Amino acid sequence: MTTLTIVNPSDETVISEIEAFDVEQTDAAIERAVTAQKLWAAWTPADRAAALRRFAAAVEADVENLALLEVRNSGHPIGNARGEAAHVAQVLQYYSAAPERLIGKQIPVAGGLDVTFLEPIGVVGVITPWNFPMTIASWGFAPALAAGNAVVLKPAEWTPLTSLRLAELGLQSGLPEGLFQVLPGEGRVAGDRLVTHPEVRKIVFTGSTLTGRSIMAKAAAQVKHVTLELGGKSANIVFADSDLEKAAATAPYAVFDNSGQDCCARTRLLVERSAYDRFMELLEPAVKRFVVGDPADSATEMGPLVSKPHFDKVASYVPDDTDVAFRGSAPSGPGFWFPPTVLTPRSETDRTVVDEIFGPVVAVLPFDDEADAIRLANSSAYGLSGSIWTQSLDRALRVSRAVEAGTLSVNSHSSVRYTAPFGGVKQSGLGRELGPDAPLSFTETKNVFIAIGAQ
Numbered sequence: 001m002t003t004l005t006i007v008n009p010s011d012e013t014v015i016s017e018i019e020a021f022d023v024e025q026t027d028a029a030i031e032r033a034v035t036a037q038k039l040w041a042a043w044t045p046a047d048r049a050a051a052l053r054r055f056a057a058a059v060e061a062d063v064e065n066l067a068l069l070e071v072r073n074s075g076h077p078i079g080n081a082r083g084e085a086a087h088v089a090q091v092l093q094y095y096s097a098a099p100e101r102l103i104g105k106q107i108p109v110a111g112g113l114d115v116t117f118l119e120p121i122g123v124v125g126v127i128t129p130w131n132f133p134m135t136i137a138s139w140g141f142a143p144a145l146a147a148g149n150a151v152v153l154k155p156a157e158w159t160p161l162t163s164l165r166l167a168e169l170g171l172q173s174g175l176p177e178g179l180f181q182v183l184p185g186e187g188r189v190a191g192d193r194l195v196t197h198p199e200v201r202k203i204v205f206t207g208s209t210l211t212g213r214s215i216m217a218k219a220a221a222q223v224k225h226v227t228l229e230l231g232g233k234s235a236n237i238v239f240a241d242s243d244l245e246k247a248a249a250t251a252p253y254a255v256f257d258n259s260g261q262d263c264c265a266r267t268r269l270l271v272e273r274s275a276y277d278r279f280m281e282l283l284e285p286a287v288k289r290f291v292v293g294d295p296a297d298s299a300t301e302m303g304p305l306v307s308k309p310h311f312d313k314v315a316s317y318v319p320d321d322t323d324v325a326f327r328g329s330a331p332s333g334p335g336f337w338f339p340p341t342v343l344t345p346r347s348e349t350d351r352t353v354v355d356e357i358f359g360p361v362v363a364v365l366p367f368d369d370e371a372d373a374i375r376l377a378n379s380s381a382y383g384l385s386g387s388i389w390t391q392s393l394d395r396a397l398r399v400s401r402a403v404e405a406g407t408l409s410v411n412s413h414s415s416v417r418y419t420a421p422f423g424g425v426k427q428s429g430l431g432r433e434l435g436p437d438a439p440l441s442f443t444e445t446k447n448v449f450i451a452i453g454a455q
């Protein structure tokens, strides 16, 4: 039997050992999901909507418990963790409206009636990363359930606790047994089985580009649907005509939030050359003010990195001879602590500019003009997110249209609003989550023509 050792990243204590699902257990879970999905799809739309509303209410009532679990399991600051748990309830509430609104079309044709039905796909496998365990899970399971599917969710090895709790809450809310199951397990075992099992008709994967590519290739063997939310190396573009004080004060939050373990982190800070020196003067105190420490303390803005292997990966990008402009603080002693770090690489092709480090490390680069900013922003293989700071509406719109990314914000660092679509282009992924259309990506359109006989 393989077990997953769950460690508190703030103090390195072992929280629990959890049995990892093997292939046989995963197969059994998928079979249960097949049965449950048929039952669920036969419920009336109003009954499915009511069950999702009860699920939302159960999550809402459990926000504090879920948040404390995330603080211990993932090292998220308590304020962030409360927001993440509340977000899950909001996502469920939002998609609880969908069962009664998945409306097909009636298409004008000769000789009869042509109608479309939005049928559920069947069983959906959701595979999640460790950086935002419960929110990312909800982006998959809430619209999938709303569209009449069953969900088998495999959380990341290091952070299964909040997902397991969400499955309990779903069951307590009256979802059919087996409809929403969480399988703690290894990616190459339970995760891989979700991808290869023929009864799983769609995979929603969030994680690294490397794993996403291999999942897409394996899904192709069965022509299985995939949604992929992958890596990022997003640009925060600061023009000289922007509110520099605000841009500098907010830039640390755009990259150090969640210790930089955020696919949308603006890890390339591009600053117009004429404003570069002033911007760096403003940025330094903002970085030094960033509150790094005990995630259970409500004043904390940044906790530790998630694990020792991940700490080692992030640290490998900042060896002693790195061009560090300035750094914030971090606690010493046990825990995987890494200080907010600002680099000024000498080359645009430096690996700190190219690679997704997934830690609190930002690379600052100057640019000459608007065209140069767009060229630099688009020089990444990724295209997930980004910010544009300027007081010119014309420029904001020109640059927004020119930057190759799925999710942009102007004069803010907003990335995720559950009411709006989210996702990436290029190597950052395929498909969109959230927003009003998400349930559609968990349906198959069926067209039915009914002949009308002549009188």
Ligand code: NAD
Binding pocket: 127, 128, 129, 130, 131, 132, 136, 154, 155, 156, 157, 185, 186, 187, 188, 190, 191, 192, 195, 206, 207, 208, 209, 211, 212, 214, 215, 228, 229, 230, 231, 232, 262, 263, 356, 358, 384, 424, 428, 429
């Ligand atoms: P990862 O790819 O290592 O793992 C993600 C999940 O996939 C885990 O549950 C893992 O167990 C599973 N997995 C691993 N190998 C598998 C296989 N062969 N078959 C099936 N499942 C497998 O990624 P990670 O390190 O957990 O997460 C960090 C990455 O996630 C970063 O690249 C980050 O940018 C990305 N991410 C993207 C988004 C987004 O929305 N675009 C959001 C969060 C994280």
